[in-house]
Amino acid sequence: MQGKIxxxxxxxxxxxxxxxxxxxxxxxxxxxxxxxxxxxxxxxxVAGGQTVFSVFIPYDEAEATPGNGAMVxxxxxxxxxxxxxxxKALALGGTDEGAPGHRMxxxxxxxxxxxxxxxxxxxxxxx
Numbered sequence: 088m089q090g091k092i093x094x095x096x097x098x099x100x101x102x103x104x105x106x107x108x109x110x111x112x113x114x115x116x117x118x119x120x121x122x123x124x125x126x127x128x129x130x131x132x133v134a135g136g137q138t139v140f141s142v143f144i145p146y147d148e149a150e151a152t153p154g155n156g157a158m159v160x161x162x163x164x165x166x167x168x169x170x171x172x173x174x175k176a177l178a179l180g181g182t183d184e185g186a187p188g189h190r191m192x193x194x195x196x197x198x199x200x201x202x203x204x205x206x207x208x209x210x211x212x213x214x
Contacts, residue, residue: 095130095139096159098205099151103129106142109179109202114140116172117161153204163211166195172209173197181207 100106107129111121114131119140123130128143140159145151163169170187176199177183184206185198193213200206 093138095141097128097141097143098153098157098159098201098203099145100142100203101144101151102202103127103142103144105202109181110140110142112179113172113176113181114161116168116175117163151203153200153206158198158206158208160208160210163195163209166211169195169197169209169211173199176201176207176209 103126107121107124110119110129110131113119114133118133119131120134121129122132122139123141126144127146128141130139130141132139143151161172163172166187173187179202181199181201183198184200185196187197187209188195190196194210195212196208196210198206198208
């Protein structure tokens with residue numbers, strides 16, 4: 088388990104089929120592969136990756152809402168891929184949460200919200 092900081096990240100959804108379509112198309116550029124599916128959740132992994140991303144319909148049967156201050160970061164190979172992922176998310180119905188650009192000299196980021204309002208960032212760092 089050394090080197091593993093986060094095992095998995097989960098965001099909520101109110102429409103699993105819609106979320107699956109959004110993330111299958113969006114994560115394809117990162118090599119994301121849907122690996123587990125049930126009527127309540129779906130998981131994706133990237134070959135060789137240690138962290139899994141998932142969407143869940145909440146177990147308490149309450150409406151899924153985005154966490155205030157919560158965000159999922161997807162590393163991009165370079166700034167161009169970060170911009171492509173941002174543009175793809177918008178084309179798939181996501182909304183802008185911060186245009187691509189440098190936030191610090193060594194940190195490039197592009198922010199969106201998915202179809203359920205969960206905040207995502209596609210980033211590249213020179214650190």
